[in-house]
Amino acid sequence: MEKELESLITSLKSELKKCTKEADILNVKSKYVGKKSRIAEIMSSLKEMSVEDKRKYGSLINNTKKEMENIVIDSLESLESKTNIVFDDTIDYDVENGSLHPVTIVAKEVTDCLKKMGFTVVNGPEMESEYYNFEALNVPKDHPARDMQDTYYLDNGMLLRTQTSGNQIHAMEKYGAPLKVCSPGRVFRNEDLDANHENTFFQVEGMVIDKEISIENLLYVMQQILSEVMQCPITLRLRPGFFPFTEPSYEIDMECTICKGKGCATCKNSGWIEIVPGGMVHPNVLRAGGVDPEKYTGFAFGIGLTRLAMMKYKISDIRVLNSGDIRYLKNFDIK
Numbered sequence: 001m002e003k004e005l006e007s008l009i010t011s012l013k014s015e016l017k018k019c020t021k022e023a024d025i026l027n028v029k030s031k032y033v034g035k036k037s038r039i040a041e042i043m044s045s046l047k048e049m050s051v052e053d054k055r056k057y058g059s060l061i062n063n064t065k066k067e068m069e070n071i072v073i074d075s076l077e078s079l080e081s082k083t084n085i086v087f088d089d090t091i092d093y094d095v096e097n098g099s100l101h102p103v104t105i106v107a108k109e110v111t112d113c114l115k116k117m118g119f120t121v122v123n124g125p126e127m128e129s130e131y132y133n134f135e136a137l138n139v140p141k142d143h144p145a146r147d148m149q150d151t152y153y154l155d156n157g158m159l160l161r162t163q164t165s166g167n168q169i170h171a172m173e174k175y176g177a178p179l180k181v182c183s184p185g186r187v188f189r190n191e192d193l194d195a196n197h198e199n200t201f202f203q204v205e206g207m208v209i210d211k212e213i214s215i216e217n218l219l220y221v222m223q224q225i226l227s228e229v230m231q232c233p234i235t236l237r238l239r240p241g242f243f244p245f246t247e248p249s250y251e252i253d254m255e256c257t258i259c260k261g262k263g264c265a266t267c268k269n270s271g272w273i274e275i276v277p278g279g280m281v282h283p284n285v286l287r288a289g290g291v292d293p294e295k296y297t298g299f300a301f302g303i304g305l306t307r308l309a310m311m312k313y314k315i316s317d318i319r320v321l322n323s324g325d326i327r328y329l330k331n332f333d334i335k
């Protein structure tokens, strides 16, 4: 009797091991612990047993039945937990190749190009102090230029950086002059959202400090970067601009790659697209970074990476870029 009960448990376990579906386990359950199972037969034979055998085998038989039932329950539970992880049919198991986000691709192309020209890539904090985001960049408190960048001020006295330009100061403090750095990153502004405005977008800052640096150097660097990203030769136009951290300041426009300068909806019929603001680093900014403006000059620029990605991939609504909707990415031929 003991041997038979033992072998029932062993073969129940081995059959359950082979089960991959709930239905299989339930079949095994009815075979081993159901009404017509061997253990049910043994249970009912208890009645005919002598008092002595009943005493001897009663509890053993009962315990075996309970154990077999528990083994089945365990097996169902373990299948359920496996199913949740591996066979959850609410998950779409079609494996597809992903792709990089358009902004990530453009950021990489720009920084790769800058690296080839000897720039070091540095990172800066997204939570920034007013000092690095504004004051050190020659934008004192109450300066009207602060209005251009509607800022998220935080309860702890810091702010969400509105521009990557603060990394100019971090880099000068850390590395001194001469210097060739770029710094890609996310920036935040309290914008009303529409097809051209987002509260979160990406820029890359660039700065070169050395002796005898001129605006021609900036134009050359821009030409290289934009030609590489747009994969065609780019015509640039320089216009005067205003930024407190550069003097003189410029807006660099790129000839519209869509209409080749003829005028279209993308360039608002002007044939040009405002793409990079920049200029010669203001002496106050050099001083704030601990660099002597009598000895060194420099240029700086800030490329709107989100804007550039929109240009490159002809994306007409900026909001989709932060939507996290991967169906959208499939619309681009991005490898």
Ligand code: DAH
Pocket: 162, 163, 164, 165, 205, 206, 243, 245, 246, 277, 278, 279, 300, 301, 302, 303
């Ligand atoms: N930080 C400026 C902005 O977000 C862009 C900019 C302008 C960056 C001029 C620069 C610069 O480095 O020199 O509007």
